[in-house]
Amino acid sequence: MNTSLKLLKKAVEDNRLAHLLILYGSGAKERIKTVLELAAMLNCTGDIKPCKICSACNKIALGSHPDFHYLQPSKLSIGIEQVLSLQEKIYRKIYEGKYRVCLIDEANKLTLPAANALLKIAEEPPENTLIILSCSNIEAIIPTLQSRAQSVYLPSPTLTEWEEEAEAFSLSGGDPDLARKIQKFGLDKMKDLIDGYLEMVQTGDFLQTFSLFTSLEKEDCLVFLQTLAVTVREMIKKGNLSPNFLPEIGETMELLQKQVNSRLALEMLALKHINYGGSGNWLK
Numbered sequence: 001m002n003t004s005l006k007l008l009k010k011a012v013e014d015n016r017l018a019h020l021l022i023l024y025g026s027g028a029k030e031r032i033k034t035v036l037e038l039a040a041m042l043n044c045t046g047d048i049k050p051c052k053i054c055s056a057c058n059k060i061a062l063g064s065h066p067d068f069h070y071l072q073p074s075k076l077s078i079g080i081e082q083v084l085s086l087q088e089k090i091y092r093k094i095y096e097g098k099y100r101v102c103l104i105d106e107a108n109k110l111t112l113p114a115a116n117a118l119l120k121i122a123e124e125p126p127e128n129t130l131i132i133l134s135c136s137n138i139e140a141i142i143p144t145l146q147s148r149a150q151s152v153y154l155p156s157p158t159l160t161e162w163e164e165e166a167e168a169f170s171l172s173g174g175d176p177d178l179a180r181k182i183q184k185f186g187l188d189k190m191k192d193l194i195d196g197y198l199e200m201v202q203t204g205d206f207l208q209t210f211s212l213f214t215s216l217e218k219e220d221c222l223v224f225l226q227t228l229a230v231t232v233r234e235m236i237k238k239g240n241l242s243p244n245f246l247p248e249i250g251e252t253m254e255l256l257q258k259q260v261n262s263r264l265a266l267e268m269l270a271l272k273h274i275n276y277g278g279s280g281n282w283l284k
């Protein structure tokens with residue numbers, strides 16, 4: 001079941017909420033903000049919820065409310081022991097709030113046993129408890145869990161709604177997470193890298209790759225590839241570039257996730273792109 005945020009807030013007001021929610025889309029920060037707002041709405045003692053001044057609203061904003069639980073991957077995944085420890089807490093009596101809210105952040109990193117343990121909880125949901133799985137892409141959640149949950153898509157902010165660096169947001173194609181990564185890496189540095197790469201492909205001067213990619217960590221390489229994919233997609237849309245360019249970028253990103261040498265993978269990509277560019281596929 002997919003519902004909008006507006007309908008979700010209405011469900012909160014009417015007190016008819018599912019026990020398990022999947023909140024996906026937009027950026028990680030935007031999703032956390034939404035969850036905190038929901039948790040405050042559910043526990044607020046003011047008239048207009050969330051009032052942002054009552055004790056419950058304040059504690060949730062500060063992350064100190066005893067009925068708000070936050071779970072995130074320890075190391076690379078969310079393991080079953082983390083879900084079991086949450087399970088132990090949520091069948092106890094609620095401390096001081098009206099509603100217990102558990103946020104499972106980066107829920108795409110739930111291991112299969114952890115996801116199955118969550119399924120068990122969803123089958124016998126504890127009273128007045130809302131478990132929210134947060135992730136950017138709902139496809140990363142196993143289908144059995146999806147079918148048990150109410151899913152809510154959170155749209156990305158528009159450029160006018162975006163309150164951080166606008167140019168990084170444009171360069172990210174409107175992806176809040178990528179925009180923040182670009183900002184962290186350095187907007188000008190990223191622009192230079194993209195321009196340098198495209199120029200190198202166009203001129204076919206492969207030797208330039210060596211200077212382009214020196215001192216890039218694997219994480220930086222991934223941010224570069226994500227940004228390159230957005231740029232290339234735009235160029236293809238405008239008819240300035242052959243569609244061949246895009247799939248190779250995705251494949252290189254997959255390679256990087258596996259433990260390959262990231263610089264070597266980028267050089268291989270450059271070679272392939274030069275081949276496409278050099279054979280007249282670089283359309284003006």
Ligand SMILES: [Zn+2]
Nearest residue numbers: 044051054057
């Ligand atoms: Zn309040």
